[in-house]
Amino acid sequence: MTRYFITDFRTGRILEDLPVYRGPWSDPLNDVEKIRLTLDLDDEDVRSLDWWSLAAVGKHAVGVAEGDRIMAYGPLWNAKYQRDSAELELDALGTGSYFDYRTIIPLVAKSLGVDRFVIPDPADATKTIPNPAVATKLSGLSLGTIAKRWLQQSMQWTGGNIPIAFQADEAGIHERNFEGVDFKGVREAIRQLQEVENGPETNFQARFIGNGQFVESLFETGTNASPLITSPTVHGWDLTAPESSVTDFEVDIDGTALADIAWGTGGRAADTVLVARAVSDELTRNDYPLFEQVDSSRTSVKEQGTLDAHAAAALYDGSRPWQTWSFKVQADETPFVGTYATGDFCRLTVGKFDPKTDAGDPFVPGGTYEHRIVGLAGDEDGSDISIYCSPKRKDS
Numbered sequence: 001m002t003r004y005f006i007t008d009f010r011t012g013r014i015l016e017d018l019p020v021y022r023g024p025w026s027d028p029l030n031d032v033e034k035i036r037l038t039l040d041l042d043d044e045d046v047r048s049l050d051w052w053s054l055a056a057v058g059k060h061a062v063g064v065a066e067g068d069r070i071m072a073y074g075p076l077w078n079a080k081y082q083r084d085s086a087e088l089e090l091d092a093l094g095t096g097s098y099f100d101y102r103t104i105i106p107l108v109a110k111s112l113g114v115d116r117f118v119i120p121d122p123a124d125a126t127k128t129i130p131n132p133a134v135a136t137k138l139s140g141l142s143l144g145t146i147a148k149r150w151l152q153q154s155m156q157w158t159g160g161n162i163p164i165a166f167q168a169d170e171a172g173i174h175e176r177n178f179e180g181v182d183f184k185g186v187r188e189a190i191r192q193l194q195e196v197e198n199g200p201e202t203n204f205q206a207r208f209i210g211n212g213q214f215v216e217s218l219f220e221t222g223t224n225a226s227p228l229i230t231s232p233t234v235h236g237w238d239l240t241a242p243e244s245s246v247t248d249f250e251v252d253i254d255g256t257a258l259a260d261i262a263w264g265t266g267g268r269a270a271d272t273v274l275v276a277r278a279v280s281d282e283l284t285r286n287d288y289p290l291f292e293q294v295d296s297s298r299t300s301v302k303e304q305g306t307l308d309a310h311a312a313a314a315l316y317d318g319s320r321p322w323q324t325w326s327f328k329v330q331a332d333e334t335p336f337v338g339t340y341a342t343g344d345f346c347r348l349t350v351g352k353f354d355p356k357t358d359a360g361d362p363f364v365p366g367g368t369y370e371h372r373i374v375g376l377a378g379d380e381d382g383s384d385i386s387i388y389c390s391p392k393r394k395d396s
Helices: 095-101 142-155 187-195 304-319
Strands: 001-006 014-017 024-026 034-040 061-068 069-082 087-093 120-121 124-130 136-141 165-166 171-178 203-211 213-222 234-238 247-254 261-266 274-279 292-298 321-331 347-350 366-377 384-389
Touching: 024 069, 034 061, 034 069, 061 087, 069 095, 069 203, 069 213, 095 187, 136 142, 142 165, 142 171, 142 187, 142 213, 171 187, 187 203, 261 304, 274 304, 292 304, 292 347
Parallel strands: 165 213, 234 347, 261 292
Antiparallel strands: 001 014, 001 061, 024 034, 024 366, 034 087, 061 069, 069 087, 120 124, 136 171, 203 213, 247 321, 261 274, 321 384, 347 366, 366 384
């Protein structure tokens, strides 16, 4: 059964269950969950609650759960009341969105005079340097643990200690340094960690604690050995089974990035001109016409090798069309909702089409296909869960 609730975000204490009228939610991989609730203030049970206090943006959070598993949870950022329609709309984003409003800076910065954020350079009295007392310098750690340390530092500030649990530390070869005067946003820095080669995935997985009276978020990260956050279980759905629980099955095939030649330009921010080129015959060898792609967005790139790498990546992306699968499943049929999560792998079995009996799929060749779940979504009905898979190359 789908449950909606509202909490005190700073403590995680559940304040009320919410009788929502509409409640779409989504959980995309490596991004914050999204929840939009609509409440009917003509409903006697709804209008009896103190919404002027409950709809406290920035202070309260909302969540949606299927059974014991919280599917989406995070701070309330917008409340919109419409008297004529008697509707109250609440918009929330995942826990990670809170860290759009936090910076990577140690607690000492709260009491240190702002005139001390920059100090004279000991090596040259005519110059100044950022004060190392308000710097955050980390080394010898995995990228996931560096992200963890940034969060933990932000939680040392009064009012910043929201209920978050963490994985154990992991050693590594990485380092990251920020000066206090950088005022680097925590979420922005974590997002940049994800984007580096073999960068770790991160996730705030909300869960019930304290006999179900409170909510906390476990900050999950990929590891040195396995940057992906995923379950060892591969979930399966059979489209060929009688009365299959799969509906709304869609395949979107995109050829707009096709390329046998990928060009890149850069260096203009440094008053130089760099040109990169990557060439293949992958498409023309398979009877496609010639395609080119030009990337002129790398104006800040100053190294030829970096620009070459971007061109090579564009060539790989363009070597085949990309396919994206999506479908819906019934929440109360195996695999049950809550047993699969964003980041997990799944297998879909498709039957070979038989024109005589009309059995099987008339578009997708029969077989078993493995995909990665990169998004889940649902609503107040709770009977169906939408599953979105990662784009992958269409090799044949």
